[in-house]
Amino acid sequence: MKFSKPYFAIFVACISTAQAKPKAKETIPIPAELSELVVYTYDSITASGGMSSLIEKEFKKQTGKDLKWKAGGDGEWIASQLETDFKIRKKSGADIVLGIDEPMYPRVEKYLVPLKTPLTVKERRDAIRKQNFPKLAIFDYGYFTFIADTEYRPLELFAKNWSEFFAELNGPRWILEDPRTSTPGFGFLALFSSLNPSEKTWAKLKLRTLTYAPGWSEAYAAFLKGSAPLVWSYTSSEAYHRSKGESRYRALIMNGGHPMQIEGVGIVKDSELAQKFVTILLSKEVQEKIAETQWMYPARNVTLPDSWSELREPMRLPAPRENLLRAQQIETWKSSVGK
Missing domain, CATH: 3.40.190.10 (Periplasmic binding protein-like II)
Structure with a gap:
């Protein structure tokens, strides 16, 4: 994944x-x-x-x-x-x-x-x-994050903390994984839920999500085809692209840290x-x-x-307690995004 x-x-x-x-x-x-x-x-x-x-x-x-x-x-x-x-x-x-x-x-x-x-x-x-x-x-x-297509938006124009990143209303759309079937997908949901999102923030999530793929493989495949400029993946995905001599796809690194898998x-x-x-x-x-x-x-x-020499290992965000409430988080997600 x-x-x-x-x-x-x-x-x-x-x-x-x-x-x-x-x-x-x-x-x-x-x-x-x-x-x-x-x-x-x-x-x-x-x-x-x-x-x-x-x-x-x-x-x-x-x-x-x-x-x-x-x-x-x-x-x-x-x-x-x-x-x-x-x-x-x-x-x-x-x-x-x-x-x-x-x-x-x-x-x-x-x-x-x-x-x-x-x-x-x-x-x-x-x-x-x-x-x-x-x-x-x-x-x-590894550490979860979004991988960005920098031909769509330069890396320096993205917010540097999660709260500001999710608050952007008209930002680029992203591809996520379904938290019911995907471990990266649930990793995203746990992070998003830990920020205590308001109804308005949930609405922004729904607006900016192109699709929820069944798993990581399907999500990344769609991203590489250009379906959306962001995909939920791992910071180390950048190392793969660097190994192929590609600098286009970059990991967003947040000051507050990243969820670890x-x-x-x-x-x-x-x-x-x-x-x-x-x-x-x-x-x-x-x-x-x-x-x-x-x-x-x-x-x-x-x-x-x-291939990993230019990849900085980020800080780890503490695992949110809400991870223990998986079923509750998924029910909230379903009602908020209409799944």
Whole structure:
């Protein structure tokens, strides 16, 4: 769900462990009856050029086993699918869930088992050292913002704080993601709701929103086609464009900070193979490539590539308490924008 997350692969076409490390070529013995792991995730991870191919290659190399990916349109699909599994089948079709974020975690925690190999605090990047989830290992994170087409409006003409930005009545239109089906979409709604919007501000939101796309991939694709000059995405989307030599698309950076999205991996069905998946995902070898496959900040404190050199990591806005009132926020949004 990021320009990263292979999103750019889609669009151009239209932790290590807290325990002692095993020896270099040592592999964990895997029971013969387990020939593959089933992984629930979102579609941009499995898109061409996405992170799935990177993980598959390393996983096959170290275990000799295969991964079976089942992907939905956005991160919200993962939680919904897991809930449906247990409600209807009384068990999960997945061994692993990849791409669970902070607001989603309370919904899925009861289905997950403890992890044996999370990153230690010292191994993490500074921004996430205080973030802990008992049954989730953080593998990447990013900051929500609008990406602007600066051929429509120069970057310096945009407001530098969220309140002023949303107060502009006749500003450029934007593409948002549906908060009912999209994790970035709910990230936007949580931010907007935290500003205590008046009826007039809700009216401005409705006026300036071109559409609510089902997920991040659809939203960004429409943006790149020129449907609107702004799209709700990630600050790191700019790094993707810079890697392609493009300076047209820029991230809006606000003085007060940005909402952070933290993404994690969890185990539904415990096995040595599942625990090995987590170890591989958090390894230095994989984490060094997160920035240019996911286009998100890696959880592990590894060196970022040159394409990120001009990207300033913004301040994090405190997660609003309203995140706990997801259903209430969505009902308010529906009544305010006519959904």
